[in-house]
Amino acid sequence: MGLTAALYVRVSTSKQAASDLSIPDQIKQCGAYCDRLGWTVVDIFTEPGASALDDDRPMFQDMIYKATRPERPYDYVVVHSLSRFSRDALHSELYVRQLRKAGVELVSITQDVGQDVNGEFIRKVLNIFDEHQSRENAKHVHRAMLENARQGFWNGARPPFGYDVSVKEVRGIKEKKVLVVKDEEATVVQRIFDLALGALGRPLGVKAIASHLNDRAITRRGQRFSTGSIHEILTSTTYVGRHYFNRKDSRSGRARPPSQWVEFAVPAIIEETPFNAVQGLLRSRNPKNTPPRVVNGPTLLAGVARCGYCGSALIQNTGKGGAYRYYCCSRKLKEGRHSCRGIRLPMDRLDGIVIGQVIEQVLDPDRLKKVLEQYLLAAVDRADRNRDRIDLLRQKHRDVQTSLARLLTLVEQGVMEAEDPSLRERLSGLKLQRDELAVDIADLQKRLASNEPEITPERIERFAHLLREQLLHGTPEFRQAYARLVMSEVSVTEKEIQIRGSRDILAKAVSQQPGDSPPAVLTFVREWRCCQTNANWSPFALPKPPSADKKSTPLCESGGAGGLVVIA
Known part of the structure; x- marks a missing residue:
């Protein structure tokens, strides 16, 4: 068998491959060239729709791999022009040397520069010109695509999920498409x-x-x-x-x-x-x-229960191969028993005590009325207060809008970098705050128009009944969501449980009358748990229930169960 060759043919886009005659013509001319020299064409590698500035081309890499095998299947790699092989001068030189090391020569049928020193020089110069021309073409194409986008037209990529493309107008032979x-x-x-x-x-x-x-x-x-x-x-x-x-x-x-x-x-x-x-x-x-365990976990008090000794979160721990579940101090589990005296309580038992205390001390309609008595007493002048509050909310809304405008101005002036992640997060937070204020303003305007009090004894009774039912008989998701509506923190020691919550959140929940869905506000936006530091607390202890005077059931061997509920 005489000398052998592999043909490599390429066009830049799949659209060219589908409608152009370039690939068949390249194969025909390269094949005729090999026939004239008596070379046998062993393989043809066709690359439809791949840029020559990128060396990560499947057929190109396959050709390089086969050409450099120890069995030397080819003596030559034949291309129509050097630009078909590569338009990157560095990549071209590296692969030419790799082929030569395996005894394979690259041949261009339209640019026969020879294999001597002068030919090498000319080939490298041609590679540099090809790279420059390709990058210039890309620059002009990119500029045209930017202008096309500025005019509101789609540039031909696959549309996002939810959209399709449609031809809006035709300019010459070009179809201008939109989403x-x-x-x-x-x-x-x-x-x-x-x-x-x-x-x-x-x-x-x-x-x-x-x-x-x-x-x-x-x-x-x-x-x-x-x-x-x-x-x-x-x-x-x-x-x-x-x-x-x-x-x-x-x-x-x-x-x-x-x-x-x-x-x-x-x-x-x-x-x-x-x-x-x-x-x-x-x-x-x-x-x-x-932590993901707070967002996705089934634990009723996840993210709420804390160790009363060190303040660390109480997390789930199991025993007997998962047959039993406990709340344990996370710090003690991670650092050992010398870091915190900690506690380890059966999960069902602590959940039952906490929910029982909340139902008895907070969700009893009479007790809930007492907790919200200031809201009931203020019902007569609620309209005037709401008008003042609307003015205040409108001012806050204007302040947020001003903050948004100032941030964008700083970006335009170059004071802040537009790609700064903290700027993006700040903008997102301000937009969310703006929307929440707009909702509050619309809600107050609606109440003023209807003259309906925000909180009434009837609403309190319905709300208390709803929460009692959900906490006792709801699905795990509902129980967890509604438990966080009442509780922002549950601090547990061997002798006492302190349950803290917010009167303002309770009042808002009563006025909104949540229905069959868990309240959306109970997702894990930290602003809703604003009372996690003592500085923010103005505790109000409910009167001790009659059951608290009785002997309590011990939580564990070394302590008893206290039942203090605190509403902030």
Whole structure:
């Protein structure tokens, strides 16, 4: 067998491969060249739609691998022009040397520069010109795509889930396309946001949402949902009508600074208020802020129960191979018994004592009326106070709007970097605060218009009954959510349990009359647990219930059970 050759042919885009004649023509000319020289074509490597600036091309790498095998299947690699092999001068030189080391020569049928020193020089110069030309072309194409995005047109990538593309107009031979809502996918997007906000029950995290959809055979264009795809949907501003082009470098995949993004309007699928609320929930669930066991765990007092000796969280511990569950001081478990005297209590027993005390001392309608008596006494002048409060809330709303404007001005002036993560978090927090203030203002305006008191004895009685039922007979998710409505901290020692809560949160809950869904406010936004330091507490101890005078049942061998409920 004589000399052998492998042909490598390439075009830059899959569209060219589908409609152009370049690949067949390259194969024909390269084959004819080999026939004239008496070389046998052993393999043809066809690369449809791959940039020559990138060496991570499947067929190219396959060709390099086979050409450098010890059995030497080829003597030559034949290309139509050097630009078909590579447009990166460094990559081209490295692979040419790798081929030569294996005894294989690269041959261009249109640029026969020879194999001597002068030919090597000319080949390297041609590689540099090819690289420069490719980068210049890319620069002009990118500039055109930026302008296309500024005019509100789609640049041809696969549209985001929930959208399709439609031709809006034709300019010459160019079709100008825009994003349009794809109804069947948009319904899934809306469902994802509803699940995240708890519109269909307890607010779900990204993993729970993915499982919910996958269990029901709901897919993302034929692919199962993952935590990554759910998080991408929940955080994408495209769904509120603001899409950003040029967020990443298409070659390196690296994120570009926001100052280089191009924003254009698209049809919205989600309103901005629920979108901002979801961002607040995601931020509060971040493992850096809240441990995952608090967000996802079934433990009733997770994130609420604390060791009364050292202040560390009480976490779940098991015994007898998981047959028994206990609350244990996390510090003692991690650092040993010398770090804290700690406690270890059966989980069911502590849950029962705490819920029993809350039902008896807080959720008894008469006791709850006493706790909220100042709100009942103030019902007659509530309208005047609400008008004053509306003015105050409006001022706060204006202040938040001003803060947002100032931050954006600082970015425009270059004082702050637009890609600063802390700036992004601050903007998200201000938007959420703005939306919450707007909701409070609308709620107060509605009450003023209806002249309905916020809190009445009847509302208190209904609320107390609802919570008693949920805490005693609700599902684990409902029990956990409503328990946190009443309690912000449960401090436990061997002789005493202190349960703390907030009168303001109770009052707001009574006025809103939560229904069949867990209250959305009980997701893990830390602002709702604002009374975790003694400096913020103004404790009010309820009168000791008659049962407290009786001999208490010991919590453990060395102590008894106290029952002090404190409302802040």
